[in-house]
Amino acid sequence: MGILDLTSMGEPQVDVKREIIGQLERLQDEIPEYCYQCAKCTSGCEAHRLLELEPHRIIALLKRGLIDEMVNSDIIWTCMSCFKCWERCPQKIAPVEILFLLKNYAVALGKQIPGNYTAALQSVLSKGLIQDVKTISTRTGETKSRRDVGLPEITKPVDPVKFQALISKMAVEKI
């Protein structure tokens, strides 16, 4: 099974679903003991600034058992997996791990994931990159490439078929 199958499957995966819901329920019991809703995670969250994701609220909703509500919300797909919430948390709680579980659970339930997420996965599979390399504009209006700012050229996978097989294997094992 490829990663695209994982993100567009129509058939729910019963075993995977059971495993993930078990992990979420364990976290539901454990995490609220440690999280005191200080919102340091949210204050550093890039997705909060742009897309109103609030990792501390994700913890609060988990505590209240509102897993289905989160799985049915598009907000879980806005997490950029930067791990800042984990780095900033004084209690070493990782809201990002809960978001990973919620996204995996949504896939296991056969829910359709946002199109731009699938596009990013397709790009990773075909080029090894989330998006094409872009030029940037400076404050003085100049356009700069990676080479202009002293960065090396990006290399593509040498063997695309082997690369895709490896990524798909990792995706299945991770879930």
Ligand code: SF4
């Ligand atoms: S930073 Fe940690 S303790 Fe504070 S709200 Fe976020 S998860 Fe909870």
Ligand code: SF4
């Ligand atoms: S990993 Fe996700 S939830 Fe955590 S800070 Fe980054 S974008 Fe926000």
